[in-house]
């Protein structure tokens with residue numbers, strides 16, 4: 272996240288991807304050892320050079336976003352965070368939405384763990400959908416961007432098939448009330 276490293280990592284990504292600009296460039300984790308203005312200044316320059324169109328962050332709390340917004344020359348377009356039925360970061364979602372920051376839900380299936388949740392299984396049966404589709408549809412109805420990962424073509428296909436039906440609001444609320452678990456992704460350097 273140091274100034275020079277940000278510039279070189281962007282150039283490396285452009286080279287690897289065989290493109291001359293990125294739609295969205297994310298700061299993967301906040302790092303209190305490196306002043307945020309230093310990182311954001313480098314990204315502003317990448318934007319001025321046309322290499323980066325929008326800037327995003329990841330694993331940022333409300334307070335990290337406040338700090339970033341205060342010093343960034345660009346709007347923060349996106350915050351990618353852990354978000355799934357058993358880790359429903361409602362306050363962070365509402366904060367992002369109030370500032371027009373798209374929230375991307377990573378681990379949207381709780382790495383598979385939420386697929387066995389009783390509430391999810393019962394709703395899957397009721398709607399004749401898979402548990403994964405119930406989780407993803409709930410996230411989409413919350414206004415989140417979802418990035419489920421799958422190595423299975425059948426799962427990829429069904430995970431995308433969630434846009435021609437919806438959960439009734441009382442069922443959405445049942446998922447809102449699922450008992451909450453610890454973060455799945457919590458490395459030692461995470462400032463949570």
Ligand SMILES: NC(=O)c1ccc[n+]([C@@H]2O[C@H](COP(=O)([O-])OP(=O)(O)OC[C@H]3O[C@@H](n4cnc5c(N)ncnc54)[C@H](OP(=O)(O)O)[C@@H]3O)[C@@H](O)[C@H]2O)c1
Pocket residue numbers: 299329330351352376377378379380381382383386401403404418419420421422423426427429430456
């Ligand atoms: N920004 C960050 O710090 C951060 C941190 C963690 C993750 N991420 C990103 O978030 C994305 C997803 O996260 P993730 O992979 O950790 O968790 P995830 O998407 O919640 O779960 C992936 C697991 O769910 C299974 N799965 C997917 N679709 C399924 C279906 N329809 N039915 C049954 N099982 C299904 C997959 O197995 P199969 O392959 O067998 O389908 C895989 O084991 C990744 O692209 C990752 O890079 C970002």
